[in-house]
Amino acid sequence: MKIRAAVLEKFDAPLVVQDVELAAPEAGEVLVRLKACGVCHTDAYTASGTDPSGYCNSVLGHEGAGIVEELGEGVQSLKRGDSVVTLFSPECGECLHCKSGKTNICLAIREQQGKGLMPDGTSRLSRSKGPLRHFMGTSAFAEYTVMPEIALARVNPEADFDAICLLACGATTGLAAAIWKAEVEEGSSVAVFGAGMVGLGAVVGAKLRGAERIIVVDPSLKRLELAREAGATHTFPGGPDAVGEILELTGGFGADYTFEATGKVAVMGQAVEAARMGWGLCTLLGVAGRGEKLEIVPRLLITGRRVQGGSFGGARGRTHVPELVEMYLRGELDLDRFVSHRMGLDDINLAFLKMHAQDGVRSVIQFS
Numbered sequence: 001m002k003i004r005a006a007v008l009e010k011f012d013a014p015l016v017v018q019d020v021e022l023a024a025p026e027a028g029e030v031l032v033r034l035k036a037c038g039v040c041h042t043d044a045y046t047a048s049g050t051d052p053s054g055y056c057n058s059v060l061g062h063e064g065a066g067i068v069e070e071l072g073e074g075v076q077s078l079k080r081g082d083s084v085v086t087l088f089s090p091e092c093g094e095c096l097h098c099k100s101g102k103t104n105i106c107l108a109i110r111e112q113q114g115k116g117l118m119p120d121g122t123s124r125l126s127r128s129k130g131p132l133r134h135f136m137g138t139s140a141f142a143e144y145t146v147m148p149e150i151a152l153a154r155v156n157p158e159a160d161f162d163a164i165c166l167l168a169c170g171a172t173t174g175l176a177a178a179i180w181k182a183e184v185e186e187g188s189s190v191a192v193f194g195a196g197m198v199g200l201g202a203v204v205g206a207k208l209r210g211a212e213r214i215i216v217v218d219p220s221l222k223r224l225e226l227a228r229e230a231g232a233t234h235t236f237p238g239g240p241d242a243v244g245e246i247l248e249l250t251g252g253f254g255a256d257y258t259f260e261a262t263g264k265v266a267v268m269g270q271a272v273e274a275a276r277m278g279w280g281l282c283t284l285l286g287v288a289g290r291g292e293k294l295e296i297v298p299r300l301l302i303t304g305r306r307v308q309g310g311s312f313g314g315a316r317g318r319t320h321v322p323e324l325v326e327m328y329l330r331g332e333l334d335l336d337r338f339v340s341h342r343m344g345l346d347d348i349n350l351a352f353l354k355m356h357a358q359d360g361v362r363s364v365i366q367f368s
């Protein structure tokens with residue numbers, strides 16, 4: 001079928017919205033009609049050409065939500081008309097990792113997905129000039145996409161697509177990190193570095209878990225305001241003395257939980273140092289640049305601080321995303337406040353400009 005899609009033709013250049021050909025779903029695959037897709041930093045990172053694992057020509061987009069349109073052979077867990085959220089991190093439920101219950105890093109389709117291909121090693125996307133690759137296994141800047149069944153979370157159809165598309169990446173990363181990965185305890189103190197979509201998700205997650213003190217550090221005053229609306233109790237712009245300020249706000253010891261959501265290794269170092277002596281748990285969520293290293297003074301660990309990280313906040317997509325959608329429907333998660341701009345696919349490059357200008361938290365592409 002012919003669809004409209006935003007294609008990365010060349011690194012460090014605007015995306016080109018054009019007609020492309022999408023083949024029917026093969027065995028174990030599903031055709032999804034997109035309703036909404038958030039525009040995330042990872043799309044921009046790949047488009048810039050600085051991502052060492054990035055590839056061209058592909059259809060970008062990985063924060064999608066939509067409706068199941070057609071099923072490939074053997075698909076059992078979904079049916080036509082289901083509402084789904086796209087998952088760049090699948091959950092097969094059967095591989096060694098999924099069965100362990102200890103990690104969300106599913107092994108089922110990792111290798112081919114990393115190359116921009118479907119699990120059978122081919123692509124469903126093409127155009128007259130030749131084949132196109134699938135970005136992050138999702139390619140959601142498009143009217144339709146074909147994805148593996150195991151990479152689609154079936155969610156409550158009552159939820160607004162504009163809001164729940166944020167759960168395909170950014171919001172879930174922060175929320176899941178606070179709720180399930182770090183398991184923030186009631187009455188605890190939390191420090192969040194970075195108040196973009198991921199950091200704000202961590203703030204909301206920490207508040208839901210009953211944290212008493214939620215300190216947020218971000219250079220943008222506008223984002224700090226959003227953080228306060230989301231539940232932060234103390235906010236400040238950060239800088240070289242951020243750790244000192246957090247120690248002061250936590251009785252001199254540091255926060256019980258710290259979250260890093262900037263991707264800057266210097267800030268990651270601060271997040272480790274700001275974790276409380278004895279039991280402070282630091283969770284790293286940002287993606288650092290190629291070859292960058294995090295230096296930690298061993299004494300910080302020997303005196304009881306712990307450091308962990310989590311892709312997608314450690315969320316097991318098919319299990320946790322539907323739960324978060326239910327929380328949204330119950331009014332516990334206000335995702336709507338994070339949708340700053342809504343636009344059509346033809347304005348995709350405007351969404352990137354807004355992101356670079358730090359204008360709002362998220363732009364969402366809407367499909368009719």
Ligand SMILES: [Zn+2]
Nearest residue numbers: 040042169170
């Ligand atoms: Zn993302």
Ligand SMILES: [Zn+2]
Nearest residue numbers: 092095098106
């Ligand atoms: Zn698996």
